[in-house]
Each structure stands twice: as C-alpha cells, then as structure tokens.
Amino acid sequence: MSTTMIETKTALDGAVNPDVREAPLSSAQITDYDHRQTVGRITADNPKMACREVNVYYSEKHALRQVSLDIGANEVIAFIGPSGCGKSTFLRCLNRMNDTIVSCRITGHIQLDQDNIYDKSIDVVQLRARVGMVFQKPNPFPKSIYENVAYGPRIHGMINGKAELDELVYASLERAGLTKEVEKRMDEPGTSLSGGQQQRLCIARAIAVNPEVILMDEPCSALDPIATAKIEELIDELRENYTIVIVTHSMQQAARVSQRTAYFHLGDLIEVGETDQIFTNPRHKLTEDYITGRFG
Amino acid sequence: MPISHDAHTVKQFDAQLANLRNLVLEMGGLVEDQIKNAVKSLDDEDLTLAREVIARDQIINGLQVKIDEDTITLIATRQPVGSDLRLIMSLSKAVTDLERIGDEAEKIARMTIKTYDVVSSPPSAKLLRDVTPMAKLATDMLHGCLDALARVDVEMAVNVARGDDNLDQEFQSALRRLITYMMEDPRTIGHAINVLFIIKALERIGDHAKNIAEYIIYLVKGKDVRHVSMDTLEKDALAE
Numbered sequence: 348m349s350t351t352m353i354e355t356k357t358a359l360d361g362a363v364n365p366d367v368r369e370a371p372l373s374s375a376q377i378t379d380y381d382h383r384q385t386v387g388r389i390t391a392d393n394p395k396m397a398c399r400e401v402n403v404y405y406s407e408k409h410a411l412r413q414v415s416l417d418i419g420a421n422e423v424i425a426f427i428g429p430s431g432c433g434k435s436t437f438l439r440c441l442n443r444m445n446d447t448i449v450s451c452r453i454t455g456h457i458q459l460d461q462d463n464i465y466d467k468s469i470d471v472v473q474l475r476a477r478v479g480m481v482f483q484k485p486n487p488f489p490k491s492i493y494e495n496v497a498y499g500p501r502i503h504g505m506i507n508g509k510a511e512l513d514e515l516v517y518a519s520l521e522r523a524g525l526t527k528e529v530e531k532r533m534d535e536p537g538t539s540l541s542g543g544q545q546q547r548l549c550i551a552r553a554i555a556v557n558p559e560v561i562l563m564d565e566p567c568s569a570l571d572p573i574a575t576a577k578i579e580e581l582i583d584e585l586r587e588n589y590t591i592v593i594v595t596h597s598m599q600q601a602a603r604v605s606q607r608t609a610y611f612h613l614g615d616l617i618e619v620g621e622t623d624q625i626f627t628n629p630r631h632k633l634t635e636d637y638i639t640g641r642f643g
Numbered sequence: 644m645p646i647s648h649d650a651h652t653v654k655q656f657d658a659q660l661a662n663l664r665n666l667v668l669e670m671g672g673l674v675e676d677q678i679k680n681a682v683k684s685l686d687d688e689d690l691t692l693a694r695e696v697i698a699r700d701q702i703i704n705g706l707q708v709k710i711d712e713d714t715i716t717l718i719a720t721r722q723p724v725g726s727d728l729r730l731i732m733s734l735s736k737a738v739t740d741l742e743r744i745g746d747e748a749e750k751i752a753r754m755t756i757k758t759y760d761v762v763s764s765p766p767s768a769k770l771l772r773d774v775t776p777m778a779k780l781a782t783d784m785l786h787g788c789l790d791a792l793a794r795v796d797v798e799m800a801v802n803v804a805r806g807d808d809n810l811d812q813e814f815q816s817a818l819r820r821l822i823t824y825m826m827e828d829p830r831t832i833g834h835a836i837n838v839l840f841i842i843k844a845l846e847r848i849g850d851h852a853k854n855i856a857e858y859i860i861y862l863v864k865g866k867d868v869r870h871v872s873m874d875t876l877e878k879d880a881l882a883e
Contacts, residue, residue: 641651641652
C-alpha cells in the first residue's frame with residue numbers, strides 16, 4: 348500500500364476548464380527570466396489528454412508548478428529542459444508512475460479523454476495499459492522474445508487462444524519494425540538482442556496491449572545513432588495510431604520527431620509551441636538560451 | 644535586446660559565430676569601396692581605377708566562397724537553432740547579395756572603360772547627371788544596411804528598406820530623361836545605353852541592400868518580411 352497522496356482539488360469531478368491561461372503569442376521575445384507563466388498555446392485542437400494546474404511535490408520540494416497542457420491526439424509532443432526541470436516528473440504523472448514514489452504528492456487535474464485519471468474509480472493497471480511507457484534503458488523481461496510481447500495481452504485477458512495471441516505478437520513486432528530480425532529466434536531470451544532491438548522489443552511490448560498514449564522517457568539515450576534513427580522512424584510511423592509523449596535530452600531529436608515541443612525549467616512549463624517555431628523563433632529567452640546552448 | 648548576447652557554454656561556438664560575422668562585415672566594407680571606386684572612376688574618367696575595380700572583384704568572390712565554407716562547417720558541427728540559426732542564415736543570404744553588389748560595381752567599372760576608352764567623343768555632362776545622386780542613394784543604402792548588420796539594429800534596417808522606393812523613383816525619372824535625349828539626338832544613343840546600364844546597376848544595388856535589411860529584420864524579429872508591402876514590413880519590424 349503506497350502512502351502517495353493524490354489530491355485533485357481543482358475540478359475533481361467537473362470538466363476541464365478550457366480557458367486556462369492562454370498566453371498571447373506576441374512578436375517580441377520575453378526577456379524577463381522571472382516570467383514563469385507558460386508562453387504559447389497550451390491547448391490542442393483535438394486533445395487526447397488534458398492537464399490543468401498540475402503540481403507535484405516530493406516531500407517539501409515543489410518539483411512541478413501549475414502545469415497546464417493538452418496532449419493532442421496522434422501528435423508527438425516532446426518535453427525538453429535541463430536536468431531537474433520536471434519534464435520526467437510530468438511525464439510520469441500521465442500514467443501515475445509517480446504513485447509508486449512514497450513521498451510524492453500531486454495536485455491538479457489530468458484527464459484522458461473524458462476520464463479523470465486520478466479519480467478513485469480508476470484502475471491504475473488498466474490506466475497503464477491505455478497509457479504505456481518506454482524507458483531510457485531497454486528493460487525486456489527475462490523471458491523469450493515471444494513472451495515479452497505476449498505477456499501484457501495475456502494478463503489483461505485480451506485474447507482467446509494461441510492463434511489470436513500469435514497474431515497479436517507478430518503484429519506488434521511488425522509495427523515495431525522488428526519482425527525480420529527476430530522471426531527465426533522467437534524463443535531466445537529478449538536480453539539476447541542488441542540494445543536497439545531490445546528497445547524496439549519494449550515498444551512492441553508496449554503496443555501489444557493496444558495503448559492510446561505511449562510515454563517515452565529518453566528512449567534513445569542508451570542507443571547508437573543507427574538504432575536511434577530506427578526508433579525515430581518508428582515513432583513517426585506509430586503516430587498514425589497512437590499519441591506519443593517523448594522526453595529527450597537531445598534537442599535535435601525533439602526537433603526531428605515532434606510536432607509540438609514543451610520546454611520546462613526548474614519545475615515550470617516555460618514555453619510550448621509548434622516545434623518549428625520553438626527551434627527557429629522561441630518566444631521566451633529561457634527557451635532560446637537552452638536550445639542554443641547558452642545555459643550557464 | 645531581443646537577441647541573446649550571453650555566451651554559449653561552448654566558447655568556441657561564440658568565436659566561430661563572431662568570426663563569421665566579422666568576415667561578412669569585412670566583405671561588406673570591400674564591396675562598399677568597390678562601388679565608391681567604380682563611381683569615382685566614372686566621375687574622374689579614371690580607367691586605371693576602373694581596371695582595379697574589375698580586378699578586385701576576385702577578392703570579393705574569394706571571400707564569398709570562404710564564408711560559405713565556414714557557414715557549412717558551422718551548420719554541420721553545431722546544428723544551430725533559434726537566434727543562432729537565424730544569424731547564420733541571415734549572414735549567409737546577405738553574402739549572396741553582397742557578392743552581387745560587387746558584380747554591379749564591376750559592371751559600372753566596365754561601363755566606365757567602354758564610355759571613355761573609345762575613339763569617339765566623351766558623353767555630354769547632361770547624360771551623366773543622374774549618376775551622382777543615384778550613386779549617393781545606393782551607397783547610403785549599402786552603408787546603412789552594413790551598419791544595421793554590425794549593430795543588429797532593426798530601426799536602421801527599416802530606414803534602409805524605406806530608401807529603396809526613393810531610388811526606384813530616381814531610376815524611373817532618369818530613364819525618362821535618357822529616352823528624351825535619345826529621341827532628340829540619336830547620336831547620343833551609344834553613350835545613353837551605357838549610362839542606362841550604370842543607373843540600372845545602381846538601382847539593383849538598392850534592391851540588394853533592401854534584401855540585406857530584410858534579413859536583419861528576420862534575424863532580430865524572426866519575421867520574414869520579404870515580398871510584403873512597406874507598411875507590413877514596418878509593422879512587423881517595429882512591433883514590440
């Protein structure tokens with residue numbers, strides 16, 4: 348039993364307030380470092396997830412402050428920012444991974460479609476099937492390649508019979524672009540694959556349970572450039588069917604794979620906008636300083 | 644200031660950017676001299692100076708190649724974004740315009756040689772009377788945009804852009820006068836056509852200077868103000 352406290356004071360059962368702080372996109376850059384209100388459009392035309400005034404505390408530390416942001420359906424949104432800025436913390440709020448951290452307390456409102464994900468009636472295991480996650484280091488189960496992918500659908504009772512499971516496993520591996528490389532070695536352990544293959548196996552495992560949103564926490568930071576390119580190509584293909592949120596330390600990667608980019612700094616969501624705007628003409632000087640490598 | 648002047652964590656990047664900017668400004672200075680000397684060679688009927696201008700165009704071409712190489716290296720090694728990217732793109736595009744201004748100077752120098760290096764009599768003063776005021780406008784615009792580039796000054800850039808209409812009008816009236824002279828006395832046609840090439844070159848210099856002014860506005864404001872009306876340009880450039 349976790350002692351995590353979850354308070355959803357604002358809009359506990361009500362609908363998300365749509366007109367939260369829509370900061371104007373003015374022409375002049377904001378040069379005041381103390382301007383901590385989010386710059387740019389926080390809403391999405393077709394939101395898959397809607398977060399409003401989310402705060403996260405680790406014991407006394409206020410790790411994330413008043414973050415409001417929509418995640419649009421079938422978009423890739425990248426979270427960037429220096430270490431300790433709150434981007435991973437926010438990502439982990441989206442499928443309640445922070446629940447496992449004892450000292451963690453969350454306030455605010457996060458909605459997946461019409462469901463408040465912090466509502467008491469929400470089954471966290473089901474939630475994490477809808478909002479899957481891929482981690483920084485590939486972490487295949489100590490099982491065969493086949494079992495790695497079959498595990499999720501089986502425990503979620505998604506399939507009837509071996510034939511249906513086979514089909515789902517192969518379809519998931521195919522989507523992850525791994526079929527050709529593993530079809531002759533399905534019984535070998537997942538850990539026998541290369542790092543890049545293991546990461547794609549983890550993606551196959553995540554999509555096998557048919558999630559709606561996939562969270563990726565620095566999915567390429569342990570991979571070489573070729574494996575990275577394959578994952579990035581895969582992200583672009585997966586966008587057709589899934590909504591993807593990616594945390595990355597590589598700004599070039601954020602620029603390459605995402606349609607929107609959100610920049611975090613010291614627990615505040617500083618700026619969010621179309622990726623091409625963020626990387627050519629950011630509206631906040633903090634964003635500019637970070638992406639251009641001027642951060643002291 | 645809207646453009647970040649804080650140093651990069653990687654100091655070498657700052658040095659490379661500063662170096663690139665200095666090379667472009669150096670090229671701008673050379674181009675400015677070329678225009679002045681080309682016009683002077685015409686005023687003074689100085690064919691030696693005209694030949695010097697033609698020869699020196701090679702230096703400017705060489706600088707263009709060098710700056711392009713440096714730009715490509717910077718993009719390949721640093722993957723610039725934000726204001727760094729806008730600076731590099733603006734400089735790179737300005738270099739193209741500066742090189743073309745250099746070509747216009749060379750053209751004027753060639754026309755000087757053509758005009759005074761013939762057996763026939765030199766042109767009458769009235770044929771050349773529009774060259775000096777147009778040359779003044781064109782060199783002022785060039786000087787203004789280089790100054791604006793050096794200081795990253797949007798207001799100066801807007802002033803340069805405004806000047807282009809003036810130069811265009813001067814060109815149109817000069818053209819009308821030339822046509823009148825040619826109709827009055829067909830013997831002037833040979834010289835008048837040379838003068839026409841010269842004032843056309845000066846008019847083009849104004850266009851290139853305006854382009855550079857527009858890149859400066861893009862650099863500072865992130866707004867692309869090419870191919871928009873002067874009103875829109877001013878509004879975008881001077882908006883707070």
